[in-house]
Amino acid sequence: MSPIPDPSSAEPQRLSGLAPIFAGHIRLLILGSFPSPASLAAQQYYGHRQNHFWRLLGALWGEDLQALPYPERTARVLAHGIGIWDVYQACVRPGALDADIRAGEANDFAALVGQAPALRRVCFNGRTAAKFAPRLAALGLETRVLPSSSPAYTLAFAAKLEGWRQGLLG
Template sequence: MALPTSEGAGDARLTGLAPIFDARVRLLILGSFPSPASLAAQQYYGHRQNHFWRLVGEILGEPLFELPYPERTARVLERGIGIWDVYQACIRPGALDADIRAGEVNDFAGLGARAPGLRRVCFNGQTAGRFAPQLARLGLETCVLPSSSPAYTLPFAAKLARWRAALEPVVFMSVL
């Protein structure tokens, strides 16, 4: 949703989405900021061409892409996966991360208290990945993954291999 601002046309301040996060989360996937399609739908990775739900669905063995959004989010939480973004608000004309300006970073300090089992944070792309050192200082494992965006032209199979290597060890670990 765009908030009014006194800046020029196309410079509206945008507010991101609430996190998909609860006490069961062991792995958090952080993107940069929702695309215009995601903001309009009020859904993470709401653009039909984004590979996110296909990637995570392949790893979990679930048809996430075909499910209604509330079912998708329930299934990832059941498997200990949270979803959020590094920016809570920004100015960004269009959908490219390179155009993000005046970004306000989300407050990550309380993550461990909210999800005591949180072990790893995976960053969806290089823009989000710039925040890996900040989360590593909180004692979390971090990794930067190839972007799930269709604008990042790495073949799907190559993206999937990297995502699988990062997510499977945490998602499929037994919970005591």
């Protein structure tokens, strides 16, 4: 009789990220680190109901993005000339925290930039994603770091909103 495998000893599986929300006319790209388990399950960027991402953008634009179905949210983002992606296309992460990301494989930023001639600025959603700022700056893009929209980052919403206002609109 074979011993029953201990699930706690199993290596976490390699995860694949989401396709970019992208169009050739975007002027600004928001890069996160990697989708949360809730986002991967929903196949939606910032799919965890407590993440402030959609609320922050909605507050900046005077639109209730949270009330819209996901396809309409993404259409509104693109209408504002903004794309969304992550710095990692794949990784091993045994949980939801950025600090747990291991064996990360970066997305092909040069290919994306080549398809978006109007792209001028990249805003990183949090410090983990911002580790890639030198790579994007080397492609000739202005880079800015936004306060993380994650509920794990406990900065008050008003302070996050001001940081996003300066990063995206300033």
